[in-house]
Amino acid sequence: MSEPLFPVEPWVLRETALDTGLLPRTESLFALSNGHIGLRGNLDEGEPHGLPGTYLNSVHETHPLPYAEAGYGYPESGETVINVTNGKLIRLLVDDEPFDVRYGDLLAHERVLDLRAGTLTRSAEWRSPAGRVVRVRSTRLVSFTHRSVVGVVYEVEPVDGTARVVVQSELVANEQLPGPAHPDPRASAVLENPLRSLEHAASDAGALLVHETVRSGLRVAAHMDHRVEASDGVDVEVQAESFPDSGRVTFTAVLEQGQRLRLVKLVSYGWSGTRSLPAVRDQVRAAIVGAWHSGWDGLLADQRAYLDDYWAGADVEVHGDPELQQAVRFALFHVLQAGSRAERRPIPAKGLTGPGYDGHCFWDTETFVLPLLNRTAPDAAADALQWRRSTLPAAVARAQQLGLRGAAFPWRTIDGAECSAYWPAGTAAFHVNADIADAVIRYVDATGDDDFARTAGIEILVQTARLWHSLGHLGADGSFRIEGVTGPDEYSAVVDNNVYTNLMAQRNLLAAADSCDRYADQAAELDVSTEESAAWRSCAEAMHVPYDEELGIHPQDDAFIAHDLWDFAVTPAEKYPLLLHFPYFDLYRKQVVKQADLVLAMHLRGDAFTAEQKARNFAYYEALTVRDSSLSACTQAVLAAEVGHLDLAYDYAAEAALTDLHDLAANTGNGLHMASLAGAWISLVHGFGGLRDDGGRLAFAPRLPEGIDRLVFRVRHRGLRVRVETDGRQATYAVEDGGREAVVQHYGETLVLRPDVSETRAVPPVEPRPRPRQPEGRAPLPRSARKGGVAARET
């Protein structure tokens, strides 16, 4: 293929031809979502497909988790996102021939994801096996402003003669999935037909299906309705029918050459584990009526206005690298889609773009996704944290089960219960609690949201601080030690004094104590005594942070640097990711790092390291880090930029940004990697922009690699927008949209930004250092190579 499949364009992702072999991947890339509803980019007619997918945030089924040897505290029940009623299906028959791209001739096919319009449009020209040529156009949106509503406009027009066209617009529940529904056969059996029909109805041009999930007991309703238009003189016959697992409205017309049939389809979704069937049914009916009130054009206009507002505060301009420009906007768009209307539901690792990781939410959300949302769509960040708060009862119960006080948030979950069947993650990866606390701290710092701080914020901080207090112990030397934990790096497990965990716990403990000082009444309600918060401070102050004086580096944990080095020289490329080819005990006992861990500590707790320590640590861990996780490149980009390896930072930024567009992990078909998409933004804004916001400050240290001429970005800060622009030699700061002044730092210098007055400062030169080495064969692709090599990678 000499033409790139996705040409580089600033504001759209365009597919110029249909490659059915790439459908799993393009269905993820072209997924539409508002955080509440998610539609994979399946073709309107449903087939061929990689994986049909329609998701409602948190609609899941539970299933038994099997253990050949069970242990105390192992979760008994798993949760898996299910494919709910498909409302995007529109099938077409042309003179009785079904429009199916696998038959006849596809003369032209284009799909465009428009990042400003918030729509997926498709146009196709198809010659049926019988020789009739038709043009089909569709536009699909999942409304940001009407949270429960999906809309599709579907047009068909014969190009070369008269055709009898039949358009069947459908709702289909319990779609057949390719392959087993889950790798575990018992779970697969539960998930095969996850929906049980409760009610179905059809009338006029609409249909309604109500189902429930069998084990998790959630009621799911989908309602569709249509408006049809046709060229003058065309008679359209409409017929609606319903069955337990499907609803169908059929439009039949005879179109002469150039005549057009145009259908507007609106679908509304509702679900509840609590509300009655009539309540859920009424809810979807109301949503449809509300959407018709706006009408299709109104939905389109609202969608664009919503996105205009987002882009005004979120856009990142990358001059000199149009591919990275496109990638970061694609990333910003998808992260918004995952979070914008999740509204007290989780933001899963894959958003609502696919069933990967069973639809579970991990620490990825707090550590990678929320930093972006805090600075671009803070209400969405607040919602995600409110969801965490809503799961506190489950987290408190889990902590009790584990013999601890406070709250132990789950490693992976949909509804708040721990779903990890692997205990070194599901019990020992306690850092997730500090990650959530850190997200609370950063959200409050970024927004000044005092209501949040005094309600959800303090609750989360207090319960997580209690966890750390009960988890650690005072060593013989008086230091506070946290043992038996799994840090971010999944190639070590159940270690003692993981530096990342200890530093993040330290922040957590101090922030909880501070919060209790600030909100004394709320602290009292949470039964926090002055002794308790003083104890948190003592633990934080005494926190053990391992440091090796001889090497001048921080070991990832107590035992890490005494361990044997992984023998990279005898590890060929096909043995990666290592966890698929080596046993855990061997990974765990050697110096090999799956993903940034100590390096992530240097990003999120940069205050705990000197510049020289950062440089030495970075070089040390670069040589050990294999990036078998997509949660690594962006952090390595940030630290590479900070310690002065700008080319390397650029390589990592590109890797993070292109993870899905180039399918670098070969699993984009299961859904997009939200953390890595957010990582594209983190790489640019925290990396090249040098944004750090620890302790409430808003600090920048911009610097650019060769290849990026100019970088412009905005961040929201306490109701203001701060605009940062740099060409690598100087940086200009301005406050927008608020009429108040903002205080920022430029390389440690405090700048007071008055409205409409920009401040420009020189960028200090980067001290050259030798470029660190990565494990053999694991260096990132040089950006210089990638920039010329896109087309080659696609083939």
Place this chain on the structure above:
Amino acid sequence: MSEPLFPVEPWVLRETALDTGLLPRTESLFALSNGHIGLRGNLDEGEPHGLPGTYLNSVHETHPLPYAEAGYGYPESGETVINVTNGKLIRLLVDDEPFDVRYGDLLAHERVLDLRAGTLTRSAEWRSPAGRVVRVRSTRLVSFTHRSVVGVVYEVEPVDGTARVVVQSELVANEQLPGPAHPDPRASAVLENPLRSLEHAASDAGALLVHETVRSGLRVAAHMDHRVEASDGVDVEVQAESFPDSGRVTFTAVLEQGQRLRLVKLVSYGWSGTRSLPAVRDQVRAAIVGAWHSGWDGLLADQRAYLDDYWAGADVEVHGDPELQQAVRFALFHVLQAGSRAERRPIPAKGLTGPGYDGHCFWDTETFVLPLLNRTAPDAAADALQWRRSTLPAAVARAQQLGLRGAAFPWRTIDGAECSAYWPAGTAAFHVNADIADAVIRYVDATGDDDFARTAGIEILVQTARLWHSLGHLGADGSFRIEGVTGPDEYSAVVDNNVYTNLMAQRNLLAAADSCDRYADQAAELDVSTEESAAWRSCAEAMHVPYDEELGIHPQDDAFIAHDLWDFAVTPAEKYPLLLHFPYFDLYRKQVVKQADLVLAMHLRGDAFTAEQKARNFAYYEALTVRDSSLSACTQAVLAAEVGHLDLAYDYAAEAALTDLHDLAANTGNGLHMASLAGAWISLVHGFGGLRDDGGRLAFAPRLPEGIDRLVFRVRHRGLRVRVETDGRQATYAVEDGGREAVVQHYGETLVLRPDVSETRAVPPVEPRPRPRQPEGRAPLPRSARKGGVAARET
């Protein structure tokens, strides 16, 4: 219950009344086995039962091992021992009333396991619901001399009038088991009816059933035949019939008061995964014919002669403690039963007495059972090691899978494949390899079996040495370090430099190098170069053995003593065993010990510790050891005795010896604890006898606690028997049965024992030390309390 259920008698275990609630336990205690065939002590008539059980060593079924989250190297298939065709069933009808102790009145009932006769006898007097009283007597044996043969004599006699008796002697396959066949439902489904009929036949007074297991593909044949006698003038009608899953021979007679029907039933078993159906059928037929040739009286006489020979070399006399006397003989009998005719098949953790641990063999066999067999029945020890050798191909393949050289023997298995679904055991518990090597070394030292040493012995030593060489690495300080291993203590896992593992690996490496020096040709065949064996020596010499200078103790592993102490004060009795009430991460990160680990190292590698280190280490680990495993008390007994805590050693010895007789672990119903039974002998012979046999020497250091007046034991040594007798003040040594002199040590003094000349030496006084403390509530029951308290415990 005021009378003890099992009165203390020196040579029998007698049950004086039938308590059907105790059936699961008594079926295990009264199990008969020769290591090839195992019969639980089920009542002749089959019901009521705790758990019906008939086992053939290694006859198992395989089943998928389920994982909610699978990992590299996790075994896909499990193995579970199956209940094979039950040949011990003899049902009786008295005037059409089935003899069932749950109905009518049981006027008397006694069962006796005779440890010198090798039989289980039963006598019952029963009044049927219709009022007829009969006397039933049976004697059952599993022949030590006819490996494939089981015999039963069954007699019935009406006591108070004429009765029509029908005796149905049966073979039954696929017996219904109480409850699920396995805790995992998928495995249970596989194991529900594990046998598929291949052939069945009946003729004269016999019947034959041939089955095969569905997945593991093993053919199992059982053949029964009978001889019947009756009082003069009694006419006995005999009828034989067969069905796919049962064979039945029915004997019908009318007996007047005092007339007797006597039936001799012989059953032969055969199985093979290789040989054809006709071959297996012929084999069982031949075995029956051979057994009839001996006849019942011949079988009985052979059985007693076999046991006489065993007891002559194995008996331990415990004067002053008749309960312990009985217990150690019971233990010696059952360990012999588990191993005597296993013949290149494993000795499972439960022997063939029950389905506990799925019938798997663990390191228990090499570390606890073989020391006893080496000194009492060395051929059985050789057979068990030959079985291990036969599994070397699987162990080599497993090492390769784990990325290692040499052999990695399984944590648990029946046929040599790893069956552990818990990777911290199934991959990281590498000490099992050193345990097997140690058993090889000790067997060769004890027997001088040069043929074994130059064949199986060197192969095992070389392949295990290769494992250690590839598993460890040289640290920065030049020491050889073994990281990421799980030692014996299952409350720590995947640790660095477990002292036990490192010391045992050290011995393994040196022994392999020595063996290669001694058997150069065999070494060459195994491709051992001089460089390779020199490297083993270097690794052994550089072996890292952690030691804490400040505390003067050996930490169990690198990180152990830095860890927080388990809070025993807040751990109530009902929270034990801890692993059922606390998560792994918490157990692993704290100082709490499930079972002797460092203390076991001091037993098996006593040469690596000074006397003072032993005393300090023992005291330190006593305070942390909760004995949630039955593999602990005997080792604690041995070290307690060595460091001078004789009362404590006595307490532990009694605990080890009474584990099953008193059902201390509340799971004797699943089968007897072979390692703990062997531990009774270890406690007495290694503990109070002070036997140590490292490095080929035969050293003793006898000392007795108050309560044992005199201890006499024998050990086999290179074809001789050495008799040791002590009253605690002096010790007398003599060589028996060989006509050659033997060299032994008494407290370090070398004694040359000439035939028929005994040597007597004084026992040095024990230096008093403060009695160490155990974790709160976990001290062993004082032997003084136990001696008077048996009856109380039974209620």
